[in-house]
Amino acid sequence: MIESFDTSTPATRAWVLHPELKADRHKRRGASHALEEAVSLGDALPGLDMVGADVVPLPKVNPGLLFGTGKIEELRRKFEDHEVDLVLIDGPVTPVQQRNLEKRWKVKILDRTGLILEIFSDRARTREGVLQVEMAALSYQRTRLVRAWTHLERQRGGLGFVGGPGETQIEADRRAIDEAVTKLRRQLSKVVKTRELHRAARKKIPYPVVALVGYTNAGKSTLFNRMTGASVTAEDMLFATLDPTMRAVELPGGLKVILSDTVGFISDLPTQLVAAFRATLEEVLDADLIVHVRDISHPESEEQSKDVHDILTEMGVDEAARRLEVWNKLDRLDDAAKSARATTAEREPDIIALSALTGEGMEALFDTITDALDPPRLQERLVLGHAQGRARAWLFEQDVVTDESQTEDGVILTVSWTERQKARFSKL
Numbered sequence: 001m002i003e004s005f006d007t008s009t010p011a012t013r014a015w016v017l018h019p020e021l022k023a024d025r026h027k028r029r030g031a032s033h034a035l036e037e038a039v040s041l042g043d044a045l046p047g048l049d050m051v052g053a054d055v056v057p058l059p060k061v062n063p064g065l066l067f068g069t070g071k072i073e074e075l076r077r078k079f080e081d082h083e084v085d086l087v088l089i090d091g092p093v094t095p096v097q098q099r100n101l102e103k104r105w106k107v108k109i110l111d112r113t114g115l116i117l118e119i120f121s122d123r124a125r126t127r128e129g130v131l132q133v134e135m136a137a138l139s140y141q142r143t144r145l146v147r148a149w150t151h152l153e154r155q156r157g158g159l160g161f162v163g164g165p166g167e168t169q170i171e172a173d174r175r176a177i178d179e180a181v182t183k184l185r186r187q188l189s190k191v192v193k194t195r196e197l198h199r200a201a202r203k204k205i206p207y208p209v210v211a212l213v214g215y216t217n218a219g220k221s222t223l224f225n226r227m228t229g230a231s232v233t234a235e236d237m238l239f240a241t242l243d244p245t246m247r248a249v250e251l252p253g254g255l256k257v258i259l260s261d262t263v264g265f266i267s268d269l270p271t272q273l274v275a276a277f278r279a280t281l282e283e284v285l286d287a288d289l290i291v292h293v294r295d296i297s298h299p300e301s302e303e304q305s306k307d308v309h310d311i312l313t314e315m316g317v318d319e320a321a322r323r324l325e326v327w328n329k330l331d332r333l334d335d336a337a338k339s340a341r342a343t344t345a346e347r348e349p350d351i352i353a354l355s356a357l358t359g360e361g362m363e364a365l366f367d368t369i370t371d372a373l374d375p376p377r378l379q380e381r382l383v384l385g386h387a388q389g390r391a392r393a394w395l396f397e398q399d400v401v402t403d404e405s406q407t408e409d410g411v412i413l414t415v416s417w418t419e420r421q422k423a424r425f426s427k428l
Contacts, residue, residue, distance in 0.1 A: 214293035216264025297332035
């Protein structure tokens, strides 16, 4: 286990730094918005008191210290004046840089990957989610070996990068980590097998799957609750939802679908977590319709959308898969901007502008989903022999049989099905 910290102690005073590399200044994402997102990440972790934040121009990276010596001394005085305990650096920090900065500043250092891992560990609730986070943390920790390792029970959710007694057990080596990873993989394989059985059972249900995806805090859970009447955690906070949630819902037109709420995406997602949460996002790969929820009120909504598309591509989601884009949070726009967005959306068949909070635009969303998932049906007559019981059972599972009559040689079925169902039946 990774040494943890006790949240009963006073809040850890944290400061956020966003290093703005000279080479990155022409990138699509602005430094001020990146800093704002980093502060939101810090706010998402319980036990932190965010006391300040700075964008730090960085002409070039110092291999041993990240920043220049003058800037390090300037920041040291600032952290001392504000009694800072933890510095969150919004970007990658090498183990050498981390150790050297901690010595200079007399504070703990946490980079972007470590912070996101901490948040995921604090939020994961399902058995699979917990195991996936622990494996990702071990992968991250293996390259560092700068924190204390014990075999004691964890005092709280979280990975202990933020707190703990310090570097009192550096000798905990890669062998100990590798043994822990092997044990976790065995446990995870059992959980994954159970999950596969559940997925196989769901595939027998004749309802299409609609997966909600989007940048973190885009309003997916609020939309999920609005569509299902459920009470999934929906907060104005990054990564409020981690574990996937699925509900059966009947749309106003009568179409029944399985709706899936998934973890939010984020730019520069740690590579360990892209791999670790691939399993929890498998619903997206199998979805009949992907609904991409965007916070249209966010100043970097376009950039966030690009990040989501990039991650979906990295996951292997077929570009040809049917997608619908939802422009959420209309309620946060002024009248002029709201009218402009609504007009643009009306011209595009696969874009719906709405507010999941107020319910405005939901009727259009339901109609569009129904149109996308309820294609024309073919009326056909099938003759099955007595030995084709499996095929007959599948047709009834799909709820496509409208009439059945018995003959000496078998059964005659009248079916009403889609081209897709017909193609699947032919493979049986």
